[in-house]
Amino acid sequence: MTSIWDHANPQLRDLVVYEPGKPIEETARELDVDPNAIIKLASNENPLGPSPKALDAMRDALENAQLYPDGGGFYLRNALAAKLDFAPENIILGNGSNEIIEFLGHAFFNRDDEVITSEHAFIAYKLIAILFGARTIETPSPDYRHNLDTMLDAITPKTKMIFIANPNNPTGTLLAQDKIDNFMARVPENIVTIFDEAYFELLNDPPDALRYVREGRNIVVLRTFSKIHGLASLRVGYGIASRDLIDVLQKTRQPFNVNGIAQAGALAALTDRAYQRKTKEVVDAGRAYLEEQFRDMQLGFVPGAANFVMVNVRDGAAVFKKLLAHKIIVRPLKGYNLPEWVRISVGTMEQNKKCIAALKEVLS
Numbered sequence: 100m101t102s103i104w105d106h107a108n109p110q111l112r113d114l115v116v117y118e119p120g121k122p123i124e125e126t127a128r129e130l131d132v133d134p135n136a137i138i139k140l141a142s143n144e145n146p147l148g149p150s151p152k153a154l155d156a157m158r159d160a161l162e163n164a165q166l167y168p169d170g171g172g173f174y175l176r177n178a179l180a181a182k183l184d185f186a187p188e189n190i191i192l193g194n195g196s197n198e199i200i201e202f203l204g205h206a207f208f209n210r211d212d213e214v215i216t217s218e219h220a221f222i223a224y225k226l227i228a229i230l231f232g233a234r235t236i237e238t239p240s241p242d243y244r245h246n247l248d249t250m251l252d253a254i255t256p257k258t259k260m261i262f263i264a265n266p267n268n269p270t271g272t273l274l275a276q277d278k279i280d281n282f283m284a285r286v287p288e289n290i291v292t293i294f295d296e297a298y299f300e301l302l303n304d305p306p307d308a309l310r311y312v313r314e315g316r317n318i319v320v321l322r323t324f325s326k327i328h329g330l331a332s333l334r335v336g337y338g339i340a341s342r343d344l345i346d347v348l349q350k351t352r353q354p355f356n357v358n359g360i361a362q363a364g365a366l367a368a369l370t371d372r373a374y375q376r377k378t379k380e381v382v383d384a385g386r387a388y389l390e391e392q393f394r395d396m397q398l399g400f401v402p403g404a405a406n407f408v409m410v411n412v413r414d415g416a417a418v419f420k421k422l423l424a425h426k427i428i429v430r431p432l433k434g435y436n437l438p439e440w441v442r443i444s445v446g447t448m449e450q451n452k453k454c455i456a457a458l459k460e461v462l463s
């Protein structure tokens with residue numbers, strides 16, 4: 100008997116399925132409890148729920164659900180362009196910023212191309228590289244930071260793309276402007292560099308990678324509505340790059356990749372400055388609280404720049420499981436080769452406190 104796998108693209112055998120944060124509903128079913136009793140601090144979601152302005156806009160947009168969406172995303176791309184001081188032609192919308200990583204694969208990767216990323220970097224880069232048969236070169240990260248010099252040293256004639264998550268998920272570490280400037284001074288022009296800035300709006304001292312788009316360099320900056328805008332379920336992200344690079348990526352995009360409800364919600368969320376400010380306050384206070392508690396508990400942690408903290412609990416899988424029994428979902432990091440660690444997203448202060456209380460019980 101032959102197997103269908105013998106006919107499928109061989110690289111798919113190596114492709115492990117992306118393991119998302121454990122869903123609330125699944126946990127509630129397994130524990131046989133009300134989903135409302137579950138606290139999910141596993142996917143860096145916004146604990147405030149969606150912006151009220153986005154909710155209103157989405158309710159209105161539902162009335163036109165029989166129509167195909169605007170495939171060009173005219174209003175949303177214009178609003179983003181105006182906000183960032185670019186032209187709409189510098190912006191592409193994705194079904195989440197993760198879809199834009201897939202566009203990059205379609206546009207650039209061939210079998211045996213090399214893609215450079217850091218050890219412990221966001222795993223989506225490696226998964227897309229595998230999907231297209233490219234090889235991922237992961238540079239060492241003993242201090243849980245991207246080492247851009249080591250990443251540059253890993254360049255070979257086969258290198259197509261370099262992925263930099265800033266800040267990185269799950270480590271939370273941020274590269275400052277001088278590191279980015281040194282990197283951009285050295286990276287060859289034929290290589291496309293991706294700066295994944297999913298948490299940009301939450302940063303206290305955000306570095307500026309967009310200046311290199313303005314200079315016409317070969318980079319793509321990725322951002323998303325999944326984090327500060329609290330719209331992860333809608334799947335809206337965007338990329339900012341030169342017109343030529345955006346033209347290339349547009350060729351790989353399905354015509355209606357971002358649905359109309361999502362476009363309306365994202366457009367309204369952009370204008371909700373009060374909600375964004377409130378989110379940042381909640382995140383700043385919650386992250387400070389979690390880090391202070393970890394210090395008190397004498398747990399090793401990596402100080403984070405985004406809405407999560409990575410903490411060393413000695414056996415991440417065991418602590419993840421024991422916290423589930425307390426109806427708290429965190430993220431174990433075995434898939435990132437960090438088996439001693441868990442990543443805890445910042446919740447509301449009430450959720451943070453419950454999580455710390457449960458963690459104390461679990462570890463005692």
Ligand SMILES: *Cc1c(COP(=O)(O)O)cnc(C)c1O
Pocket residue numbers: 143194195196197198221264266267268295297322323324325326331334335336
């Ligand atoms: C959360 C996150 C994203 C967001 O992905 P979407 O597809 O836009 O939801 C992208 N990159 C990193 C590093 C993230 O942590």
